[in-house]
Amino acid sequence: MTASTTAQDATGVSVPPSQKVLHVREHCVEIVSDSGEGAQKCGQSFGAVCAKMGNGVWTVEIIPAEIQPPARTPAGASGVRIRFGTGPVTNGGNDAQLVVAFNEQVLLARLRANSLAEDAVILIENCWKDHDDETIRAAWKNAFETIGKRGFRIIEVPMEELCLTVVDDPRRGKNMFAFGMLAAVYDRDVERCKAQIAFTFRKKSQEIYDRNSKLFDLGHGWAKENLDFRIDIPTHAVEREMLVMNGNTALGMGAIASGMDLCSMYPITPATSVSHYLSDVFENAGGIVHQAEDEIAAAGVAIGASYAGKVAFTVTSGPGLALKTEFLGLATMTEVPLVVIDVQRGGPSTGLPTKVEQSDLLAVLWGQPGDAPKVIMAPSTIEECFHVVITARRIAETFRCVVFILSDANLATGVTPFPRPQTDPRWVAGPPDQSPVPEGLRPYDWDPRTGLSRRFVPGQPGGMYTLTGLVHDENSKVRYAPGVNENACEMRSRKIAVLQSTLQPPTPHGGDEGDVLVVGWGSTRGAIEEAVDIARAEGLAASSVNLTFLSPLEPGLRDLFSRFGAVMTVEVNYSDEKDAPYITDENRRRGQLCTLLRAQTLVDVDCWTRVPGAPLRPADILSAIRAKIAEGGRS
Amino acid sequence: MTATCTLTDCGTTPDTDYSMDDYQGPEARWCPGCGDHSVLSSVQRLLATHQMAPERTVFVSGIGCSSRFPHYLRTFGFHGIHGRALPVSVGVKLARPDLDVFAVMGDGDCCSIGAGHWIHATRYNVNMTVLLLDNNIYGLTKKQTSPTTPQGFKTNTQPRGSYLPALNPLTVTLGITNASFVAQTADWAPQHLYETLEAAYAHQGFSFVRIMQRCPVWTSILFQDAVRDPARVAVLVHERGIRDAGTEELHKHHIDHDPSDLDAARHLAEEGGMRLGLFYRDASCPRYEETRRQAAYTPAERIAVLEKEFDRHAV
Known part of the structure; x- marks a missing residue:
């Protein structure tokens, strides 16, 4: 190693500190940088290695709303959260326990988002502290007036200083340095990490791989020499072969598996990456991605293709869905089979383009003028994103109807391993019927x-x-x-x-009866079930049920609801708080599934919904469950 | 009409023998004197001439008087929504390049609510025949101004006269990159109309035919002078253009125009006036459905691709 400075010990003495090993079953890590500094690449590489070593993993992207937000601003914070553990991980979790921050402003952003545990360990680039630019020094000092008041353990890291020994532009090197540090802290297999770097830069030259490999070594070496702790999270030997991908890639693979040949789309966040993935591989399988001139045409081309004999699909998000409305009514009216994937984001209007929300359910269900019955399915895991497309295509064809798949930004960008599916040629749609x-x-x-x-x-x-x-x-x-x-x-x-x-009645998670039943749909499933598990461990009679079918609703709900003291949906969409000004039981606007369940079951279903532009946390759902049970009786 | 069997063909009797009646759907319910009747007859004649199998022929339309067109034919038809005939047609052709596809639109359909699709479908240059039945008015909804309504013409939405100069569908189409076939004809020149449809159908690409079409109820006055006085109509003539001796005989005003000359075509279109003929044709323009065509596959082949994708994402 060429350097070994730390904030606490700037003596340059290169003696490895004695390392304390912290044994835990899971941890939540965040890597945040300015946009363009590669924190996402670092986090995804680290997450992939964790999955390969046999940890359960869930990653959540931290995305700024702009392409090139100003550097060193909270608004520009870009990165990824990796929650990983010994057992399966089904959601992004609560607070981050370890953070790698490339500057103090992006760290502030995470602090303001309430993402950090009170005792989080923070590894922060320290080149800003004594920067030549006075305003930067002042900004650092200012930020630490807030940051320093918390119980964080701050460890300053001379990332830039060390990276400059390998690269001219440290903005293009810190991410692999950070990957190296994390690999040392969590004792990741170095061979696997190197293989991951090779995979990440597979389209680049050997020289670029060598440079990134060196940066990794630099970070790894620095952490080994300078950090006085290590975190041990036991891994399981992987029994079944696992696949790792995000929900949008899984949807794209589902389209390949379903035998559909045409993805007709118009670019819209966060749906577009389905077509990015497919554009790369669909033609190998005889399919094409048609980028239409607008959202309306994207629907029209898919309907034309479906009418001509082969079910096609279109993929969109809220604003695009609104534009397609008339065509979706036409498909329903004329019974042209069609699959529509809606990767939901925050709304209404342009709303929160990169953030999660579950706000399109009622727009999809009732959005077309006239009576337009259709099928709505919501995958709740990334694995389901794959299978749901195959099922949707079949239903569309069998029932000559439009089938909506409601995914969301959380599934779209979340990455988690799941067992490799056993393929079946019967998934694949046959050629168009040309018999008399x-x-x-x-x-x-x-x-x-x-x-x-x-x-x-x-x-x-x-x-x-x-x-x-x-x-x-x-x-x-x-x-x-x-x-x-x-x-x-x-x-x-x-x-x-x-x-x-x-359809079969859904099976509740937890028990068949009790004080409260939480009803959810889509990507909240993992967080809801985790909250229910903790509640039950506390002795609370809570259970949950996840609905894959929203139209038609799955059978047996009224019977299921009758076995619980209270029923409450948990959703990522807006509802009025009961005690807010002017809000009464009569005028209260409730969560979307809640509204639907009340209408269909005549049960007094309550809701707890939030629209934070981030996935719901198990801890917050747990609080809502406790509160509901404390309230007692029916909603 | 009987298909002839020539020596260059197989020498056997073809197994199809469609007459014009075989393409006849229910009686057309357009107003008496509507120009659409004439277009329908010419189209039936074209279908029979080429012995197009009714089940392999698709007419796609939008909404409006002219968009009732598919209902009056015995082929596959798609009477969709206002302005969107072209995306549907592109979808049909992308999925099934083997089908003969015709799109039938009115001026409101194509030039107003569907104008965006018009631009892009022209550029895609999918092999299909496009009929713009342009009567300069919204007829079905009772006399509202359309983009091609002449300035000053009184309508129910602009009762003091249409405010703006009319949009010229020919200059628009000729201005679009990759436009490959642009022609103009009129419902009252049936033989020229037929020859134009022949040329459009023969062209491999997006054949855009603007048909000036009389509406006896709302715009009869607009085309009256041209119908009564052949001198008001000019004919584009060229050995590679659309030729019809009767039309050239009737209309003495001839304009020599080489349809491969895009600049001249744009210039002619810009001048406006009642001009019949082929403005532009370029058979070399790339066709989107050909560019994107994929080989057929078996379920096993598709699953093999999927397995490869699994391998790529395996840990």
């Missing part, structure tokens, strides 16, 4: 009991008909007679009930 249409069969030959009918595809001899968004009869003829519209509405609606008849 049997004599007498009509384009909407609804089975009067189920509403199901066989789809005619261009190319099928004898199948010619004109599809129309106007009210039509079984022959697809425009007819405005009252009975025609009533029958068509009934047939389209019936299909949803038929699908529900094939």
